[in-house]
Amino acid sequence: MGSVPATIAAGWLLLAAGLAVLMSQSAIRQAGSNRVPLEAAIGKLAAGQRFCQRGEVVPAGTAALRAYAYPIARRSGTLTVTVRSDASGAIVARGVAVGEPGYEPILVPVRPAVRDETPATVCLASAGGSPLGLAGEPSGTGSTTVDGRPLRGALRIVYLQPHAESWWRFLPTFLSRMSAGERWSGAQAALLVLLLSLTAAGIASWQLARQRR
Amino acid sequence: MSAGATEERRGRGRRARSRLPSALSTAVGRIPRAGLVCALVATLNAAAWSLVAVPFQIPDESSHYSYVEYLVEHGRPPAPSPIRWSPSLKAVLTDLDTERVILMPLSGTIWNRVERLRLVRDLAHVRGRDGNGGSLSDIPEPPLYYALQTVPFAVGGGGDVLDRLELMRLLSALFAGATVLGVFLFLREALPAHPWTWSVGALAVAFLPLFALMSAGVNPDNLLFAISAAVFFMLARSFRRGLSTRRAVAIGALLALGFMTKMNFVGLLPGAILGLFVAAARERRSWRPGTFRLPLLALAVAAAPALALVALNVLAWERPAFGTGLYSTAAAHSSVPQALAYAWEFYLPRLPGMPSFGLFPFPVRDLWFRGLVGGLGWFEAFFAPWVYDVALIPALTVLALALATLRRRRAAVRGRLAELAVYGALAAGVLLLVAIASYDLYVRRLGDAAEARYLLPLLPLYAGMLALATRGAGARRMRLVGTAIVMLAIAHNAFGLLLEASRYYAA
Secondary structure, eight states: OTOOOOOOOOHHHHHHHHHHHHHHHHEOOOEEEOOOOEEEEEEEEEEOOOEEEEEEETTTTTEEEEEEESSSSOOOOEEEEEEEETOOOOOOEEEHHHOSSOOEEEEEEEEEOOOEEEEEEEEEEEEEBOEEEEEEETTOOOOOEEEEESSSSOEEEEEOOOEEEHHHHHHHHHHTTSOOTTTSOOOHHHHHHHHHHHHHHHHHHHHHHHHHO | OOOOHHHHHHHHHHHHHHHHHHHHHHHHSSOOOHHHHHHHHHHHHHHHHHHSTTOEEEEOOHHHHHHHHHHHSSSOOOOSSSSOOOOHHHHHHHHHTTTHHHHOOOOOOOOSSHHHHHHHHOOOOOOOOOOOOOOOTTSOOSSSHHHHHHHHHHHHHTTTTTHHHHHHHHHHHHHHHHHHHHHHHHHHHHTTHHHHHHHHHOOOOOOOOHHHHTTSSSHHHHHHHHHHHHHHHHHHHHHOOOHHHHHHHHHHHHHHHTTTTTTTGGGGGHHHHHHHHHHHHHHHTOOOOOGGHHHHHHHHHHHHHHHHHHHHIIIIIIOOOOGGGGGOOTTTOOOOHHHHHHHHHHSOOOOOTTTOOOOOOOOOIIIIHHHHHHTTTTEEEEEEHHHEEEEEHHHHHHHHHHHHHHTTTHHHHHHHHHHHHHHHHHHHHHHHHHHHHHHHHHHTOOOOOOOGGGGGGGHHHHHHHHHHHHHHTTTHHHHHHHHHHHHHHHHHHHHHHHHHHHHOOOO
8 A cells, every 4th residue: 555655756756856857958049030931942142142131030148040041052151140230220249150061051150149139130141152042931021132132031040049058047038938918927827837737746646645445 | 377386387497496406416426536536637737738838829729719709709600711810819810920830840939029019919909809710621610619618708708819718728628627537437437346547547648748738728629528538438337337218318418419519529429329239239138129219219319409400500500511621521532442541551551552641651659659649739849759769668568567457357358348349439430530531631632630639539448548557567566557657647747748838938
């Protein structure tokens, strides 16, 4: 009869340990993305051309961009990314990278890291090397240009945080995102979820332990 | 009409009304407390999931919400027409960027200030409810679940779309409790020897992440699962205690409710009808015509509301009599041999000489097991690949223990072969229906219906397997194994909840 409480206790300990291990895992996480789906190629960016996309909201804490631009044949030339604030017209962040051939989107660190959420225009300028294929949503909203000429489609862009962090450190950011609709804060929602889940699991454990037959 | 007669009739009415709650409380009082506790656990857990799941990111939730909205506004179910959301729903779906989030698993939900402020503004100002009831494929679904959902919708009438959605999700969470209660009662009837194992099976269902996810959303599947569990329970009860008139009427009523809930219920019909006839034949120990009075009574009870619904569909609501969309088998370029080959490959590895439909090489593992263990979000959020390999260990252990129990109890099994055949027929009906629906989509080049959620009407059998596995460990280790199964389910649920949350808030 004593095996049930002992197994339950062991189960809870293992679960707690597993959650602790999971929460300690570090990774560079998204600050956000423009949620443009990766559907198809939307165009090419040749050496010397400049691609711009208006209507981006660059999240606070952005330290790098993953622009879905791929060197088509060989190593690309230098790709310069600029983030220009819509409000002030000033460039708030800039970065340079070189793309390797393949299907990996180019990761471009930008400096300085964007401190506050910034409605902005993001531009990519290619200097030499292989042309870049641009990928995203071909039926995008028409807020993109190449050398000032409208380009139909939208480029997928992912904004990344500056350094790897564990889930523990990421938790406040995570919770702040759980409040769409603002009916309650993310922390309140998470607390309620935790309360409901723990109550359910607690009652289940009690049920197993109390039943004799 | 004399005053005395009127008074007497009023008195009878009062007594009948007072008997009703008392009958209800007696019925509830007969349910073992352990079953109610398991139901409470399932409801609480589904409520937790409902707070984590992003609005309208549970499969087809927007269409089902729209159906309820139409029912509230027009007092009747919608008729098929090209999709047109109400202004309030369209604003929320647009502001949440719902379609793009579905399309791109690497994209989370909205979380920047600009987008959230836009959502809050539209929730407050865009209030129009004039839509046409959702997508074409969901509109033909019967109206029972949606009619029940009009209650929380009306309760939240003064709120906004997200308030109403959350209230509707909580009703679905109650259906999760009803499902788990049905599973518990099924185990009590089908495997009566060890009451403790009933809780093991029911609690393991309550914590199954895919079930919790579906139970957290607005989807008629939730009522379907509850009715399916009740059908399993009533059939098991009839096998154990005999098919009485009351039980026949109850099964008939359940069949009617199922038919009025979701067209997928027809998958359970052949097995349920077989069950009625087998139970009746066992009762009378013969197959004479008079033996089948009760099954025919049950079918009459089932048919009456079902026919009324068909008549209303055709005569009053301009809707397909039996529903079409996903369930149409009138597809062009289909053939029976091809359909059979497709159904085979839908679950089992392709044999030499069979045509290839581009399905998985080993669907039981790659599709169905993987989906049950963790295909969350819009069935595109998965654990790390190694998790599915590791999960095979407890899954195969459970299977081996369950088979060991059946082997050890083979004399009893032989005595209940007809009953087992009925459960097999119920399962086969569901599996075949899903395969046919998927084949129909395949020939119309609309994808497939390869989603593990369609197997959840068979949750009572899943719970039965777990209860058998618990017994398979032997008397000394039974409680250890049963507790381990439930603790594993709790852990599975916890990591599933985190996977769902991270899919949308930390993509």
